[in-house]
Amino acid sequence: MSLERDPQRVDVAIIDSGGANLASLQYALDRLGARSIVSDQPAVIAAAPRVLLPGVGAAGDAMRRLRGTGLDRLIPQLRVPLLGVCLGMQLLYRHSAEGDTACLGILGARVGRLDASPARPVPHMGWNTLELLGEDPLLRGIGAGDYFYFVHGYAAPVDACTLAATRHGEPLAAVVRRDNFRGVQFHPERSAAAGARILRNFLDL
Amino acid sequence: MRDGQVVKGVRFREHRVVGDILELAARYRDQGADELVFYDITASPEGRSVDRDWVSRVARVLDIPFCVAGGIRSVADAERVLQAGAEKISVNSPALADPELIDRLSERFGAQCVVVGIDSQTTDDGYRVYQLTGDPSRACDSRRDTLAWVQEVQQRGAGEIVLNCMASDGTRHGYDIAQLQRVRALCRVPLVASGGAGTIEHFERAFREAQVDATLAASVFHSGAIAIPALKRELRAHGIEVRP
Numbered sequence: 001m002s003l004e005r006d007p008q009r010v011d012v013a014i015i016d017s018g019g020a021n022l023a024s025l026q027y028a029l030d031r032l033g034a035r036s037i038v039s040d041q042p043a044v045i046a047a048a049p050r051v052l053l054p055g056v057g058a059a060g061d062a063m064r065r066l067r068g069t070g071l072d073r074l075i076p077q078l079r080v081p082l083l084g085v086c087l088g089m090q091l092l093y094r095h096s097a098e099g100d101t102a103c104l105g106i107l108g109a110r111v112g113r114l115d116a117s118p119a120r121p122v123p124h125m126g127w128n129t130l131e132l133l134g135e136d137p138l139l140r141g142i143g144a145g146d147y148f149y150f151v152h153g154y155a156a157p158v159d160a161c162t163l164a165a166t167r168h169g170e171p172l173a174a175v176v177r178r179d180n181f182r183g184v185q186f187h188p189e190r191s192a193a194a195g196a197r198i199l200r201n202f203l204d205l
Numbered sequence: 206m207r208d209g210q211v212v213k214g215v216r217f218r219e220h221r222v223v224g225d226i227l228e229l230a231a232r233y234r235d236q237g238a239d240e241l242v243f244y245d246i247t248a249s250p251e252g253r254s255v256d257r258d259w260v261s262r263v264a265r266v267l268d269i270p271f272c273v274a275g276g277i278r279s280v281a282d283a284e285r286v287l288q289a290g291a292e293k294i295s296v297n298s299p300a301l302a303d304p305e306l307i308d309r310l311s312e313r314f315g316a317q318c319v320v321v322g323i324d325s326q327t328t329d330d331g332y333r334v335y336q337l338t339g340d341p342s343r344a345c346d347s348r349r350d351t352l353a354w355v356q357e358v359q360q361r362g363a364g365e366i367v368l369n370c371m372a373s374d375g376t377r378h379g380y381d382i383a384q385l386q387r388v389r390a391l392c393r394v395p396l397v398a399s400g401g402a403g404t405i406e407h408f409e410r411a412f413r414e415a416q417v418d419a420t421l422a423a424s425v426f427h428s429g430a431i432a433i434p435a436l437k438r439e440l441r442a443h444g445i446e447v448r449p
Contacts, residue, residue, distance in 0.1 A: 022288070023261065023264055023288060023289060023290035024264055024290045024292070027264055027265045027290060028268065030265070031265075031268070057313070057314055057315045057318075058315060116393040116394070117393070118389075118390070118393065121392070121393055121394050121395045121396070121418055122393065122394065123316055123317040123364045123365075123394065123395070125317065125364070125365060125395045125418070126239075126395070126418065126419070127239055127447075127448040145449070147448040147449075149239075149269070149270055151270070151292065151317045152317065153315070153316060153317060153364075187270070187292075189268070190267075190268065190269055190270045190292060191268070191269075192234075192268050192269055193268075195268065196268060
């Protein structure tokens, strides 16, 4: 996976939003035989047939990086399938309580903080099943018995955009979609066979 | 981990080689482990950081999360490990020497990346945090009370606590339920029980009686005494929700 690779010939461009899980995503795509490129260059992202928006860390840092390269303006205009992963999904929303950050505004809701209690440790870390609320090619082959790996301290509410929900004390959005923009709160690259199925489905969009 | 091989000791001593890291990683992945933790036990006592090469090799074969522990003393050390593909880094001795390290790691990477490992010894003065436990000749009392340290690391931004009860480590006599309960009462981040698992019932008790979020074990899996699929079947049969 070299940065020099021709963006016209990759299957997916991974947006470098400063997160640290880029390698895991790339390895997961490698295991599926997909060609990926990591970039923060608008020209590279605009030319890709599919775009992944990852991100681990703080919403404020990630948005600053996207603004610095102009990707905050490009991303909402993309017409190819885009998948936000974890923080990348949260960035699709209007606002995140994490650092009181204005985000991309593709989805209208606000991302809120999960409050810890003795019965609900935060961050939410662990394997959860999904409650499937809508049909989508991204969820092809996924059932109520499949587990996905979640690691997050903030969450989006279940609303009309939510394709699948999960619970950590309260219900939260696990898979969301608006038009060509999709997001997953869990980490498909670290969710064993079920996660690989999600990534395969994304590559088939 | 020691010098590129997987080793396991008893009560932090007499470490024996149990296998090649990639083979073991793939085996546990296939058996249904939910997360793997790699401790480079020689890293802190020798004053060096974990060597990064094996981290990316492990990241290529694993499709489950994994955590790397050992000798992470700075944001730069952590960044190398996370960029190589680990989900989390775990700090132990370096956090005792420089507690603000936890703040810096949490600020840079988010709490969800930052695990604090606590090696806790039962003494006449209560539960005490030990440091440099990878080397029996240098392991010593850090002069910190375990329960106070559990609270401090959360305030500093730890996203998970792995409590390794040293008196039970490697003994297979069971997790230290009493100590886990004391820590659980103070712990609002995920708590992982470590040290002493010998039977399936031990795992079950840690979940049921100490409400831990996860259990960690090494000896019983390395030796083959407990197979992960059988363990998970039993836990599910007892009403504890685990991924099949």
